[in-house]
Amino acid sequence: MTTNTTHRDSGTPLIPLPTSLARHTVTAGAAIALIGTFMAWTWTSDFPGDLTVDGYPGGLQLLTLTAAALTLLFALSAYGVQGLRWLTPAGTNAPLRLLALATFGTTGYTLGAISDELGGIVNLEPGAYVSGIGALIALIAAFALPGDTPGTDTTGDNPWRRIRHTLAAPSARPAQPIPDWAGILVIVAAFAIGLYVFAYGIDTAYTELFIGFLITAGFTFAALTQAGLLTRLSALTAQHRTVTLSAAFVAAICFPFTQSSDEYALIGANILIFATVALGLNVVVGLAGLLDLGYVAFLGVGAYAAALVSGASTSSLGVHFPFWAAILVGAGASLVFGVLIGAPTLRLRGDYLAIVTLGFGEIFRITMNNLNGNSGPNVTNGSRGIPAIPDITIFGWDLGISHDIAGFTLGKPGNYYLLMLVITLVVVTVFRRSADSRIGRAWVAIREDETAATAMGINGFRVKLIAFALGATLAGLAGTVQGHLTSTVTPEQYQFAGSVPPNSAFLLAAVILGGMGTMSGPLIGAALLYLIPAKLQFMQDYQLLLFGVALIVLMRLRPEGIIADRRKKLEFHETGQLDTPETSLTDTPVGVTKAGA
Amino acid sequence: MTSMTTTPNTVLHASGVTMRFGGLTAVRNVDLTVNSGEIIGLIGPNGAGKTTFFNCLTGLYVPTEGKVTYKGTVLPPKPHLVTQAGVARTFQNIRLFPNMTVLENVLVGRHTRTKEGLWSALLRLPGFKKAENASRERAMELLEFTGLADKADHLSRNLPYGEQRKLEIARALASEPGLLLLDEPTAGMNPQETRAAEELIFAIRDQGIAVLVIEHDMRFIMNLCDRVSVLVQGEKLVEGTPDIVQADERVIAAYLGTPFEGAPGDEELAEVEAAETAQSTTSTEGDTQ
Ligand SMILES: Nc1ncnc2c1ncn2[C@@H]1O[C@H](COP(=O)(O)OP(=O)(O)OP(=O)(O)O)[C@@H](O)[C@H]1O
Numbered sequence: 086m087t088t089n090t091t092h093r094d095s096g097t098p099l100i101p102l103p104t105s106l107a108r109h110t111v112t113a114g115a116a117i118a119l120i121g122t123f124m125a126w127t128w129t130s131d132f133p134g135d136l137t138v139d140g141y142p143g144g145l146q147l148l149t150l151t152a153a154a155l156t157l158l159f160a161l162s163a164y165g166v167q168g169l170r171w172l173t174p175a176g177t178n179a180p181l182r183l184l185a186l187a188t189f190g191t192t193g194y195t196l197g198a199i200s201d202e203l204g205g206i207v208n209l210e211p212g213a214y215v216s217g218i219g220a221l222i223a224l225i226a227a228f229a230l231p232g233d234t235p236g237t238d239t240t241g242d243n244p245w246r247r248i249r250h251t252l253a254a255p256s257a258r259p260a261q262p263i264p265d266w267a268g269i270l271v272i273v274a275a276f277a278i279g280l281y282v283f284a285y286g287i288d289t290a291y292t293e294l295f296i297g298f299l300i301t302a303g304f305t306f307a308a309l310t311q312a313g314l315l316t317r318l319s320a321l322t323a324q325h326r327t328v329t330l331s332a333a334f335v336a337a338i339c340f341p342f343t344q345s346s347d348e349y350a351l352i353g354a355n356i357l358i359f360a361t362v363a364l365g366l367n368v369v370v371g372l373a374g375l376l377d378l379g380y381v382a383f384l385g386v387g388a389y390a391a392a393l394v395s396g397a398s399t400s401s402l403g404v405h406f407p408f409w410a411a412i413l414v415g416a417g418a419s420l421v422f423g424v425l426i427g428a429p430t431l432r433l434r435g436d437y438l439a440i441v442t443l444g445f446g447e448i449f450r451i452t453m454n455n456l457n458g459n460s461g462p463n464v465t466n467g468s469r470g471i472p473a474i475p476d477i478t479i480f481g482w483d484l485g486i487s488h489d490i491a492g493f494t495l496g497k498p499g500n501y502y503l504l505m506l507v508i509t510l511v512v513v514t515v516f517r518r519s520a521d522s523r524i525g526r527a528w529v530a531i532r533e534d535e536t537a538a539t540a541m542g543i544n545g546f547r548v549k550l551i552a553f554a555l556g557a558t559l560a561g562l563a564g565t566v567q568g569h570l571t572s573t574v575t576p577e578q579y580q581f582a583g584s585v586p587p588n589s590a591f592l593l594a595a596v597i598l599g600g601m602g603t604m605s606g607p608l609i610g611a612a613l614l615y616l617i618p619a620k621l622q623f624m625q626d627y628q629l630l631l632f633g634v635a636l637i638v639l640m641r642l643r644p645e646g647i648i649a650d651r652r653k654k655l656e657f658h659e660t661g662q663l664d665t666p667e668t669s670l671t672d673t674p675v676g677v678t679k680a681g682a
Numbered sequence: 683m684t685s686m687t688t689t690p691n692t693v694l695h696a697s698g699v700t701m702r703f704g705g706l707t708a709v710r711n712v713d714l715t716v717n718s719g720e721i722i723g724l725i726g727p728n729g730a731g732k733t734t735f736f737n738c739l740t741g742l743y744v745p746t747e748g749k750v751t752y753k754g755t756v757l758p759p760k761p762h763l764v765t766q767a768g769v770a771r772t773f774q775n776i777r778l779f780p781n782m783t784v785l786e787n788v789l790v791g792r793h794t795r796t797k798e799g800l801w802s803a804l805l806r807l808p809g810f811k812k813a814e815n816a817s818r819e820r821a822m823e824l825l826e827f828t829g830l831a832d833k834a835d836h837l838s839r840n841l842p843y844g845e846q847r848k849l850e851i852a853r854a855l856a857s858e859p860g861l862l863l864l865d866e867p868t869a870g871m872n873p874q875e876t877r878a879a880e881e882l883i884f885a886i887r888d889q890g891i892a893v894l895v896i897e898h899d900m901r902f903i904m905n906l907c908d909r910v911s912v913l914v915q916g917e918k919l920v921e922g923t924p925d926i927v928q929a930d931e932r933v934i935a936a937y938l939g940t941p942f943e944g945a946p947g948d949e950e951l952a953e954v955e956a957a958e959t960a961q962s963t964t965s966t967e968g969d970t971q
């Protein structure tokens with residue numbers, strides 16, 4: 086009875102149930118779901134991953150197991166178990182709900198997939214029912230827990246908004262200072278986990294596993310955010326910047342060594358190219374606020390320039406530059422084009438630039454098509470492109486053949502991955518250093534209010550041209566490696582929108598999805614945008630449609646992108662929510678209602 | 683051409699400034715001189731062309747006719763060059779960089795007084811750290827000066843209104859101007875804040891920066907200014923010491939819209955003034971409680 090009044094005061098739960106009972110039920114449900122993963126879910130190994138074994142979980146069961154275990158852990162933390170309180174510095178019930186969703190989503194999806202592929206629910210074994218029912222119980226009970234953010238006035242009767250409200254959590258309570266070594270340890274552990282999860286995602290061998298992975302990872306990420314753990318982590322990383330960057334770099338270096346097959350290393354290399362170009366675009370769009378819709382053309386300029394001097398037999402120049410010179414040529418060519426396109430257009434404000442860059446992107450592609458000997462001089466072989474670009478040799482080290490390093494075999498994609506990683510590091514450094522300087526502040530000022538910025542003495546045109554040219558150069562730099570990795574450059578690789586990233590639309594989406602103006606945002610956004618289409622081959626035909634839908638949903642739910650800009654975080658930080666008492670509200674509101682009654 | 687005297691003391695000299703928008707002449711043949719160490723007021727009814735005149739001075743508008751000199755050199759009609767030359771301004775509708783922190787806003791103001799380009803930032807050349815630190819130090823001094831130091835890390839858009847106005851002043855001061863143009867610096871402020879703003883402007887003047895200020899608050903203008911210039915429908919009506927301007931019938935007519943004679947108005951004015959004083963004292967008391 087009293088608990089019911091509590092509910093009304095701290096965010097009405099969607100399902101009426103006493104809080105303590107709900108909490109017990111979540112715990113029990115998660116435990117049941119966990120136990121179920123140790124039993125067979127189906128009778129035949131026709132369903133990928135072999136879920137027929139009693140005794141140990143496999144394939145998709147492992148994902149349910151992970152989600153259920155995390156749910157249990159956070160449920161225990163919600164009880165206030167000593168030593169687990171650190172898991173939930175911000176919300177307690179919202180992350181629990183999200184983890185219950187993760188468990189239920191993964192399990193439900195698996196059961197659905199089994200029934201669908203094998204033809205009916207008769208194919209489910211008892212273990213599937215145990216896990217499914219456990220996950221369902223946990224989910225229902227989780228939504229009976231009170232909300233973390235007090236007050237119902239904003240929620241109203243709109244059920245969608247009520248659900249959103251129950252999944253929101255207040256800001257994290259102030260952190261206890263921890264010693265440096267512990268902080269560094271946490272960062273290293275976080276990156277090790279990150280690498281593992283990322284490699285797991287790339288290595289998922291079949292579509293069902295990848296979808297299950299997306300469901301589990303997505304909800305878990307949301308849960309960790311609401312629990313305040315990610316805020317904690319980003320505070321730590323801000324404190325130990327160098328350690329963080331080194332940890333990220335080391336984790337990235339380790340990736341190709343964890344890959345046994347060239348196929349996945351190639352995915353890794355392509356993700357790096359995509360991510361690096363997206364980060365370059367972030368200088369232009371995220372920092373300076375210049376909407377560039379033809380950015381991929383600069384990647385193309387770099388790739389074509391490098392291909393022409395690569396010594397490929399089809400190159401019209403027929404010269405073979407060493408790699409360092411090819412890189413300079415590629416980046417230099419992009420720089421020149423950046424200035425040529427930017428100089429006349431950057432004097433304009435607003436949308437004109439978007440239209441002109443969109444036009445430039447198309448002009449580049451069409452020109453490359455037309456320089457084929459028929460409709461123009463033969464420079465690029467037209468639509469056939471420049472094939473058979475020889476592999477890069479650095480200090481006598483041929484990137485095209487396999488090498489054995491410390492017992493690991495590194496194939497061609499692995500080699501290019503490592504080379505690309507160096508380029509990524511360069512771009513990351515350029516981004517960080519330029520953003521945190523006089524010129525970077527001028528870019529942001531122009532983005533925020535161009536009139537005020539010029540009135541503060543900033544030469545808008547000059548500063549914008551620098552951003553534009555720098556962005557172009559970075560794309561050209563990545564292009565030189567990309568041309569060699571694909572060993573062929575054709576005009577169709579560089580278009581506004583297409584099914585294969587990187588193209589201009591996807592690059593822009595990676596920046597916006599990941600978080601404009603941030604460093605890690607575009608990297609993560611690009612990784613997701615590359616991985617999802619690459620893994621879900623079956624939806625190739627609907628890719629652009631789904632992509633559009635996903636973007637709209639994301640902008641609705643999290644307009645600041647996956648990684649919020651430091652500035653946006655600050656805004657959140659300053660709303661005063663920091664001072665609200667943590668969710669031990671259970672007692673006070675009851676008193677209030679009693680007094681009121 | 684100009685009959686006005688330009689002494690070595692002259693900081694700003696505008697002569698014959700005219701601004702037409704199509705058929706509308708927003709500013710008509712206005713002359714104005716600001717000497718060093720002066721605080722000059724620019725008043726006039728709504729739509730008189732005061733802000734437009736400011737925009738002509740700072741290069742946001744290219745005046746149709748006329749020229750503006752700063753310390754003897756003609757100002758080019760480019761905002762960033764005007765700031766570079768030493769004229770800084772604030773805006774009537776606050777125009778901060780809302781998603782930058784308070785400190786970053788002031789640092790942007792330092793743009794013209796620092797030199798580090800892209801290369802210096804990318805390669806972190808030896809001078810970079812030093813220049814950056816010096817800029818930060820200077821910016822923090824300015825925040826101390828305007829009383830915003832404890833809010834350095836806040837987003838500027840989260841500041842209360844009065845502090846946003848102060849921040850705009852701090853940002854303008856960061857460009858080390860010889861002349862500061864303030865467009866309605868106390869709009870929306872309560873009496874205490876207005877008084878604090880007065881103190882601030884005196885302190886700025888004492889640093890050797892001349893000030894040209896637009897304001898509708900007459901008491902504020904009359905307290906503050908050495909000379910007041912009245913703009914009506916784009917034309918300069920009167921210029922002189924506060925006493926002269928206050929007594930000028932044309933000015934009163936321009937504000938009230940009707941010619942009027944002596945006594946009743948004066949009484950009313952006194953009444954209003956008394957009421958205002960009473961109000962401000964009570965509110966001070968209310969605050970101290
Ligand atoms: N860019 C413009 N284009 C057309 N007309 C303009 C423009 N800027 C200002 N005006 C006109 O010029 C006149 C003077 O405007 P201004 O803003 O300078 O007045 P003001 O004296 O600053 O008034 P207030 O006290 O209300 O701020 C107004 O009639 C206004 O509509």
Ligand SMILES: [Mg+2]
Nearest residue numbers: 732733734774
């Ligand atoms: Mg005005």
